Amino acid sequence: MSADERRAFCTSVGDLLASWNLPHATGRVYGLLLLGEEPISHDTIAAELELSKGAVSTAVRQLASWGLARVIPQPGSRRLLVEATAGIESLLEASQARARTLIAALREGQDLVASGPARERLDDVIGLFAGYVDVGGELLASHRRRARPPQS
Numbered sequence: 001m002s003a004d005e006r007r008a009f010c011t012s013v014g015d016l017l018a019s020w021n022l023p024h025a026t027g028r029v030y031g032l033l034l035l036g037e038e039p040i041s042h043d044t045i046a047a048e049l050e051l052s053k054g055a056v057s058t059a060v061r062q063l064a065s066w067g068l069a070r071v072i073p074q075p076g077s078r079r080l081l082v083e084a085t086a087g088i089e090s091l092l093e094a095s096q097a098r099a100r101t102l103i104a105a106l107r108e109g110q111d112l113v114a115s116g117p118a119r120e121r122l123d124d125v126i127g128l129f130a131g132y133v134d135v136g137g138e139l140l141a142s143h144r145r146r147a148r149p150p151q152s
Helices: 003-018 024-035 042-049 053-065 089-110 117-147
Strands: 069-073 080-084
Touching: 003 024, 024 042, 024 053, 024 069, 024 080, 042 053, 042 080, 053 069, 053 080, 089 117
Parallel strands: none
Antiparallel strands: 069 080
């Protein structure tokens, strides 16, 4: 894979994650990590993607909080290495968790309104997100079954 192809891939992943409200730089860093065979340093990420060290640090923290990256401390050094932990499955799992949190908050709102248009809106929104969680859970379970064939 050429350097131009790597850059184009990282930009594409950045565009995708930006559409999910993550910073473009975070998506680019994730794209680079997905292509890596070995964990890489913040400095290498910054150089390859032409990002500041601060932008890389922020991106790595965000990716780690979503479960998409793992930071590996180096004994006796302040240097950290970073690697992707999984594919987009982790992002979907995190999205599912956030949707469940939203559903719980919306259900609390149901107690604040009587029957009528407000209650119907809340019920519709809860139903939509509950359906998203259900379908997403089925998709993730199916993915896991395909990724890990049954043991004999």
